[in-house]
Amino acid sequence: MRRRRKQWRCPLVVGIDGSEASLEAVDWAADEAARHEVPLRLLHAAAAGHDASDLVAAASERAAKSAPAVRLSSEVLSEDAASALVGEGRDALALVLGSRGLGGLAGLLLGSVSLAVAARADCPVVVVRGGVEHRHGRFGCVVVGVEDGEGSGRAVDFAFREAHVRGCRLLAVHTWSVPVGNPGPPGLSGYALQALDRPPAQVLADALSGPEQRYPDVPVSSEVVEGPARQALLNAASAADLLVVGARRRHGRVGLQLGLVNHAVLHHAPCPIAVVPQI
Template sequence: MRVHNEQDAVVVGVDGSGSALDAVAWAAKEAARRGRRLLLVHAQLPLPFDDLEPTERLRDELHRVAWQWLHEAADAARDVAPDLHPEVRLDQGDPVTALIAASASAYEVVVGSRGYGGFTGVMAGSTAMALSAHAHSPVVVVRGSAVRPGPVVVGVDGSAASELALARAFDQADVEGARLLAVHVWHPLPAWVGGIALDERDRVEAEAEHHRLLSERLAGWQEKYPDVPVERVVARGHVAQRLVDYSDTARLVVVGSRGRDGFAGLLLGSTSQALLHHSPCPVLVVRDEQRH
């Protein structure tokens, strides 16, 4: 187990749902193998009572349930990592705001893909989307089983966010003892460009250029992580769809929040959004503005 000097914790959003407990299990394994603290956070939304104030009894009951969820999450974390000592925290207010604030000093923030309307929602949920777009640390959205075999899959397109995703993916594969599947996707050339007909030789040259791009992006990292087996894939098609396809047999997919196919004004690219909605495995999103 690696022990870090930094106090940055793995932070998990807890809302009492089964999906949140899946996130806790994933985060507990992550904290244990990295020698980091595990912080379980629940944010209690204000009650929409309009002009009526909730009774003291109701306030006490909601408070009790919130602490029950946190303690159940702590038990679930210890089931996965018995030597771990989870910390619990109950905040008041909006869950997104609470987790974004916690991300400022977090190693990463982990949430489930769906829940009771607190930290997660339908599909990936507005909380997961907002966190992936605005958090100060990487965000992991746990979809499906928290423990899966298979490789760590990373999307590579040469953008700044993609470079950070590649760095994190190599580190993750090294820590987990997994192989790395580096995927670069490109759109096939049309039959005509600028009124000029393209033949098969043009397409072969274009594909060779994409293979060179992927090799250049991987070169330094493979020297830094010589024990990580790397498989390179250059595929044609739609980036999001191909990465969703590869996620089917992956333990984790790592992507940048915005790649070369995104617009500068968007905080979360279409590829990241598609994976958060459709990947059957956990998705780790890294933004180029983040600390890590």
Template structure:
């Protein structure tokens, strides 16, 4: 008997960003051939304010639960009539509810902010917390994206290659996402030459930089070593801080994939500096893929 495939989960709160996240999540569920779960946490308004999406037009507390998820599920169904979209209302804190849902999900999709009325470039606290604690990949809809998973505007998935090596869940996720969309994957490894290693001697000029670049090339090849032979992957090493390199490249990508280490028993945000930075500054949606490590 085959194992049931895990659904895609999208968090909604009635805001415009969360309804646009429904569009992306619906596309993602169709790409994966799975159910979509539309989740509303009834205590969300404590964190994100009171301004509802203009197309709902029903601000009363009685509407905030069922009407929000029903409207979002109808939106997903209108976009993909054959998609099973299940509305779910949970009387819990939003961060806890979505992280808990993520334990039985193939991916979590959230908007970049909620109903606080803040500028869309700012990342909401719920989105940040979910990306930092979920057990499954979390896609945060950052930037001026086209609000859909496919077809993308730029026709490529961008992967930031870190220190995880060939067993990286982020690498596997990025390859699979590019395959589903039928687009190439651009795998990027950033590198830097520390200032204390530079030299003014003309015969040594560029030598430390060359060694660091060679290490970056080796790390990139190691991370991509086990990819299928027919995978359409473009490899790049770029000098600079990883967070800036990836943020700059995100302007020409439809999805940026980064990894994040998780350690059992550790409290606080478990993202790392690169993932944290791109979540705040990326020009395209960001997928944060967790990797559990021994403490």
């Protein structure tokens, strides 16, 4: 219990660059800091030094108006934005970023800084995407993707905590498919073949059992889907306030290497998405 109280005092850090997407991230982060009762830290970083006082002042005013009870601080750093944010993330509850920065392409593409931070940070990274209804909690649902093994343990914990502080329900999604080149014994369906190894429903039950005991107030439903994970998660996220996915470290590499599913949901999710590293 003592460790959890200490963790909750860590600030929520939001990156700002003056773009509309980063201001939407400030709004989301201010609400999130209020929910978790943690300080909010605004960070602007750029390799080329310039006067960012007006930019920071405008973002600070916006955050203070949105969440007046939240303790607010700001800082301007003259260094590469992605590196600065990753460094700040070592002592943060989470990093919050806009989906596109200044000069970013319109549409569904994710900004390069947000993608780089999501791939390297030690803490959860939230990329604020979607329309107003998704960014302001109108669906009352957090969705979490559950993998087999240990890749999504921290992500499931994060999702439960989010559902708890929001007072909303949690939907856990696990996908599976028949291994390529392994048709199995004659007469067995795809689901039965998967069950020879480990039943998908058991994967979900094992992943949820611990967090369900720690957060008994969170209503939980689960969904097992045969097919591609990215499509199942994007479908579930269409009626969600937050999508949570895990990210595993690749052996022999520095930092996280985001997989295909991470990339797909970061670029195309209709709601804010949290990438939670499994450290």
